[in-house]
Structure formats: structure tokens, C-alpha cells
Amino acid sequence: MPMDQPTSAAQQLGDDLRMSFGEHIEELRRRMIHAIAGVVVAAAVTFWFGFQIIAWLARPFIEALDALGFPAQIYVRDPTLGFGVYIKVSLIAAAIVASPWVIYQIWRFISDGLYPHEKRTAYLLAPFSTIMTVAAVMFTYHILLPVSLVFLINFATFYPEVEPGQPGFMVRVLTGATPAPVVDPDAPAQSAEPVVEGLFDRLSVYDIDPASPEEGQLWVNRHERRIKLHLDGQTQVISIGSRRMVDALPELSEYVKFAAMIGLGVVIAFQLPVFMLVVGWTGLIDPNVIARFRKYALFACFALAAMLTPTDFLSMFVLALPLYALFEFGLALMRLTDRRARMANMDDEHP
Numbered sequence: 001m002p003m004d005q006p007t008s009a010a011q012q013l014g015d016d017l018r019m020s021f022g023e024h025i026e027e028l029r030r031r032m033i034h035a036i037a038g039v040v041v042a043a044a045v046t047f048w049f050g051f052q053i054i055a056w057l058a059r060p061f062i063e064a065l066d067a068l069g070f071p072a073q074i075y076v077r078d079p080t081l082g083f084g085v086y087i088k089v090s091l092i093a094a095a096i097v098a099s100p101w102v103i104y105q106i107w108r109f110i111s112d113g114l115y116p117h118e119k120r121t122a123y124l125l126a127p128f129s130t131i132m133t134v135a136a137v138m139f140t141y142h143i144l145l146p147v148s149l150v151f152l153i154n155f156a157t158f159y160p161e162v163e164p165g166q167p168g169f170m171v172r173v174l175t176g177a178t179p180a181p182v183v184d185p186d187a188p189a190q191s192a193e194p195v196v197e198g199l200f201d202r203l204s205v206y207d208i209d210p211a212s213p214e215e216g217q218l219w220v221n222r223h224e225r226r227i228k229l230h231l232d233g234q235t236q237v238i239s240i241g242s243r244r245m246v247d248a249l250p251e252l253s254e255y256v257k258f259a260a261m262i263g264l265g266v267v268i269a270f271q272l273p274v275f276m277l278v279v280g281w282t283g284l285i286d287p288n289v290i291a292r293f294r295k296y297a298l299f300a301c302f303a304l305a306a307m308l309t310p311t312d313f314l315s316m317f318v319l320a321l322p323l324y325a326l327f328e329f330g331l332a333l334m335r336l337t338d339r340r341a342r343m344a345n346m347d348d349e350h351p
Contacts, residue, residue, distance in 0.1 A: 035102045039102065054086065057259055057260070060146050061074065074252045077251060140266045145259060145262070148310050206220070209228065261308075272327060273326050280335065290331055304323060
């Protein structure tokens with residue numbers, strides 16, 4: 001019988017370990033359910049405001065197109081893309097909105113193995129992560145997207161204007177086109193007769209649209225370079241074409257994919273100080289060790305910015321510099337929280 005006592009003790013120890021592991025799995029399951037529930041609640045909100053979110057997201061693109069003299073419209077080539085864009089934008093918006101809650105649930109799961117003074121970080125984690133998420137969205141919307149869009153759209157204006165000119169010999173043979181008459185520049189000017197008289201008798205030119213246009217009124221907005229027609233209580237817009245060799249015809253799904261992926265990536269990147277705060281509070285890594293890798297961190301920020309932004313260098317610099325500033329901010333938080341953690345350890349050791 002005495003030989004059975006160690007076995008019983010080992011068995012009891014194994015039972016305790018299995019119970020601890022089971023409790024650990026149960027806690028993981030609970031946190032995953034809470035995180036998914038938060039995403040579902042966020043999705044319910046974003047699906048309700050899906051069209052408003054799409055309009056808000058498209059505004060920087062429309063403003064850039066309008067400012068650069070392109071038609072301020074976004075097109076849909078496939079009739080099914082409208083619904084697909086709505087679903088995609090709503091889901092990505094839900095992921096962004098729920099990200100602080102998800103990070104908080106992850107931290108609550110990890111904090112079970114920490115000391116009481118380390119668990120206090122959980123009370124600061126969710127608000128801090130929320131602030132960084134809002135900052136990331138505002139930075140993307142008001143700075144990064146306008147810089148990228150203006151640069152990329154404006155690049156099309158550098159292409160030369162192309163005049164059709166006289167058709168070549170082969171074109172005339174194949175199409176039967178006749179060359180335009182050659183006009184002598186020294187000959188007196190001749191007035192052209194209108195094909196349809198009175199069609200544009202009511203066409204006026206304004207710097208701003210009339211406050212109360214009449215039914216059927218047609219005018220030109222000089223500032224917007226558009227012809228407008230007021231019909232059935234609504235003002236229809238007719239853009240004035242250009243001779244550009246390359247013109248912007250933006251497609252809704254491509255722009256939404258472009259803007260949403262940039263926004264989601266920047267939101268994740270802006271969580272760097274949150275992650276560094278947690279690392280500093282738990283004392284897993286010495287902040288002085290992190291400080292020795294500043295040049296590598298700068299390179300990593302530029303590499304991450306190159307992956308998140310389009311191909312232009314301007315957008316890369318606009319994102320890389322704030323990312324490195326966030327790294328320095330996170331390093332300062334690591335040093336601050338690491339010092340507090342050491343003081344808390346000293347208080348625990350010497351009550």
C-alpha cells in the first residue's frame with residue numbers, strides 16, 4: 001500500500017494539470033465567443049449604415065476627380081458589383097470597428113497567466129486601442145487617401161492631348177473617310193450656319209449654379225466645366241469631354257478594394273504602440289534592447305508602408321514617417337510601463 005501513495009499523488013497531480021488545461025481551453029472558447037459576438041454586433045451596425053459608409057469612403061476620390069477636371073463619377077461595369085461592394089465594405093468596416101474589442105478579448109485571455117499588477121493593463125488596453133483605431137481611420141481618410149489619389153489621378157494629366165488630325169492613306173482606303181478640307185489661314189473667316197437653329201438659345205454660362213433653375217433650363221457651369229440640365233425637379237450633369245489621351249474612368253469595386261485594404265492595413269499598423277505597451281508592461285523584452293534596433297525599425301516601417309500603399313513613393317513616405325513616430329512612441333511607453341512594472345514587483349516583494 002505505501003507503494004500506491006506516490007502513484008496516487010502523481011495521478012492527483014495529473015488530474016490537476018488536466019483540469020487546468022481544460023479550464024484554459026474553456027477560457028479560450030469564452031473569449032472567442034465574446035470576440036465573435038462583438039464583430040456580429042459591429043456588423044449589424046455597419047450593414048445598417050452600409051450605403052452611408054460607401055458614400056463617405058468615396059468622397060475623397062470624387063473630390064480629387066472633380067478638383068483635377070475629371071468627371072466626378074464612379075462607375076460599375078457589372079450589375080452584381082453594387083451588392084458585392086456593399087457586403088465587402090460593411091464587413092471590413094465591422095472588422096475595423098470591432099478590432100479594439102477583439103484585442104481586449106485576446107488580452108483578457110493572456111492576462112490569466114500574469115500577476116495582478118500586470119493585469120491592470122487590460123483596463124487601459126481597450127480605450128488605447130480604440131484611440132489608435134480612430135487615429136488610423138482619420139489619418140487614412142484625411143491624409144493618406146487624398147495624397148495617393150491626387151498623385152495617381154493627376155499623373156494621367158501628364159499624358160499629351162491627341163488631336164485626330166488628317167486620316168492616313170491606309171485609313172482612308174479601309175474606311176472610305178475623306179480628308180478634311182484644308183483651310184487657308186490667310187483667307188477671310190466664314191461664319192458657319194447652325195445645323196439646328198434655336199437648340200441652345202437658352203444656354204447660359206454661370207460661375208455657380210442658379211439657385212432656383214427653371215424647368216428645362218440648360219446652362220454651363222464655368223468653374224466645374226459641366227453642362228447642366230434641370231428636368232423634373234432634378235439637375236442632370238453632362239461633363240465636357242477633353243482631348244486627353246488617358247482619361248479617368250474609376251470603377252467602384254476597384255476603388256473600394258483599394259481604399260478598404262489601405263484602411264484596414266493602417267488600422268493594424270497603428271496598433272504598434274498598443275502591442276509595445278503590453279510587451280513593456282509584462283516585461284517580456286527590455287526596452288533598451290528594442291532601442292538598439294532603431295535603424296531596422298525604420299527600414300521595417302518603410303517596407304510596411306510600401307506594402308500598404310500604392311506604387312508611388314510619395315504615399316510611402318507619408319505613411320512610413322508616422323509609423324516610425326508610432327514606434328518611438330511605443331518605445332517610450334515600453335520604458336514607462338517597464339519602470340512601473342519593476343516598482344510593482346518591488347512592492348510585491350517588500351510589502
